Amino acid sequence: MGKNERLLADEDDAFATAAxxxxxxxxxxxxQGAEITxxxxxxxxxxxxxxxATNTGHSHPHVVQAIQDQAAKLIQYTPAYFANTNGAELAPRLTALAPISGPTELAWGNSGSDANDAIIKFARAYTGRQYIVSFTGAYHGSTYxxxxxxxxxxxxxxxxxxxxxxxxxxxFPDPWQRLAGESEDAFVDRMFKAFTLxxxxxxPAEEVAAVVIEPIQGDGGIIKAPDRYLRQVVDFAHDHGILFAIDEVNQGMGRTGKWWSIQNFPGLxxxxxxxxxxLASGLPLSAVIGRQEIMESLGAPAHVFxxxxxxxxxxxxxxTIDVIEQEHLLDQSRILGEKAKAFFEAEQQKYPFIGDVRMYGLDGGIDIVDPETNAPDxxxxxxxIYRVFELGAIIISLRGNVLRFQPPLVITEEQLNKAFVILAxxxxxxxxxxxxxxxxxxxxxW
Known part of the structure; x- marks a missing residue:
């Protein structure tokens, strides 16, 4: 028995299945980088x-140095009561990157889950309304x-x-909802009708506080909402005084070749x-960011940790932000994402079991289907995915039949080519x- 098996056996009696x-x-x-051992x-x-969660790769030297230097100075003093130097400098830097015009504020959290809880809190407080609209296929976290x-x-x-x-x-307007022979316009019209139903x-629209969406769904299958659909949703929301809220936990921080996935929808x-x-290269840090007047609708301690x-x-x-900027990882995601898209589309031409190929930078969902019925397989x-693992790469599935392709943005072209050989x-x-x-x-x- 190897050490993997021994440790997992030791853990098993003490670790919950649900976790x-x-x-x-x-x-x-x-x-290290795009390799794990x-x-x-x-x-x-x-x-x-x-x-x-590790877009900058594993143990990036600049991130490691920042962690080590700070740990030698001060590991923790609760930000619930007092600011700290790094947090005070990070807040304006992050809000400046946010795709929101005008004065913008944030509040910290420990995970994407509590950041999405915060969207509910602030939306209800600001609007005085109770209802929140979200989408099938969404994964927003595991807090209640x-x-x-x-x-x-x-x-x-x-x-x-x-x-x-x-x-x-x-x-959510995903590919599985589209009917045979249905045009893009007809599909969008039908999905928007389902949204308004x-x-x-x-x-009552006047009792709805917010619409919450992943502009590109992550665990739902790496699926970008059609542009016209999302624009209609935003227009409907704002016409009725409803806030438009987005989840960038999975798809943000350069994943799609842009800082935020919403930037794939110009003008929104x-x-x-x-x-x-x-956000912190996988360390437990999250944020809810919003227009200042919304973020000022609650008083302390409504959202402190x-x-x-x-x-x-x-x-x-x-x-992490330094690395993304200085190593031009947005460009890296776009350039290598195009290379990955070309690879998967070439394989799609060879094998009828490869269905839809969706790539947005280094961010891909590849459907595996029954060639006879085109149904998920x-x-x-x-x-x-298990054979890929045996051959020396880690990839997982979503929705049962979607290959989740999200390598660290620092992956080298040589490593990417090795991955393509394994996948092929x-x-x-x-x-x-x-x-x-x-x-x-x-x-x-799942």
């Missing part, structure tokens, strides 16, 4: 970037508020009701937004009928 989505039986020990010394090209907004897994709501009241969900039948601005994951925005995480975030997907081999072996399900296939994935 991890299972994929591979490894214990990650170290990482398990406790048995096996190295993998990382195509997941810790769920898009963010979980109530989410709609990507039944296990997120099974056995723990009642969830937060006042949440109304509408269909609650407002026409049971949901949020009233509120949540940020987390890669003992450790949120502490000196070490703020130092890491300052260094989770069995083939599990075979593929797995595709070829699947086509030849050479792949089998792992023994624990029924436990793998």
């Amino acid at each position: 991890r989505v299972k994929y591979y039986n490894i214990v990650i020990d170290s990482g 398990d406790v048995d010394g096996n190295a993998y090209i990382d195509l997941l970037a810790s769920a898009s 508020g963010s979980l109530s907004l989410s709609a990507v897994s039944l296990n997120m709501s099974r056995k723990i009701a009642p969830l937060l009241p006042g949440i109304v969900k509408v269909p 609650p407002f026409e039948t049971y949901l 601005e949020p009233d509120l937004m949540s940020v987390g994951k890669s 003992t450790t949120a925005g502490n000196p070490v995480t703020a130092a890491a975030a300052m260094a 989770p069995v083939a997907t599990t075979k593929l 081999q797995a595709f070829s072996e699947l086509a030849a009928g050479q792949l089998k399900l792992p023994a624990n296939a029924d436990q793998i994935g």
Whole structure:
């Protein structure tokens, strides 16, 4: 038995099933750039970037140095009562990057989940309204508020009701909703009609505080909302005094080749937004950012946390922004994203089991389908991701049949090419009928 298996066996009796989505039986020990190594010394090209939480890669020297320097000075003094140097410098730097015109403020949190809880708090406080509209396929987090907004897994709501009241969900315009032969315009019109239906039948618009959306859904399958659809949603919201709020936890911090995914929709601005994951290169730091008048609608202590925005995480975030800017990672994401798109589209031409290919910078969702029916094929997907793992790369599935392609933005072209060789081999072996399900296939994935 290797060290991976021993550690996992030791952990098993003390670790709750609900706290991890299972994929591979490894214990990650170290990482550098776009490579991770398990406790048995096996190295993998990382195509997941810790769920898009390490966009600057693993143990980036500049981020490590910032953490070490700050830890030697002061690890923690609660920002709930007093400012700290790094947090005070980070706040104006981050609000200046936000895609929001006019005076903008933020409040710190520890995770994307509580940042999305904050959207609910501030939206309700500012508008005096109770209802929040969110979308099917959304993943906003695991605290009660963010979980109530989410709609990507039944296990997120099974056995723990009642969830937060006042949440109304509408269909997200994803590829699975499109009918055979349906034009883009007809699809958008139909999806927008589904969005407005609650407002026409049971949901008074004047009682709705906010619409919350991932402009590009993450765990829902890496899916960009159609431009015209999102513009119609924003116009409808603002016409009715409803705030437009976005979740940038997964898709922000350069992931799509822009600072924020909403910038893939020119001219659209949020009233509120949540940020987390890669904000501090994976350290526990999040923020809710919004227009000043909205952020001033609550008084302390409506949104304070003992450790949120502490000196070490703020130092890491300052260094993270440095790296993204100085190493031109937005450009890197766009350039290598085009290379990745070309690779997957070339493979799509070879294999009918590769369905839709969606790439937005180094941010991809690749559907694996039954060639006969074009229906999602989770069995083939599990075979593929496990074979990729065996060959030396880490990639996972979403929605059962979507390959999640989100490598660190610092991945080198050489590493990317190695990943393509691995993926191409797995595709070829699947086509030849050479792949089998792992023994624990029924436990793998969402």
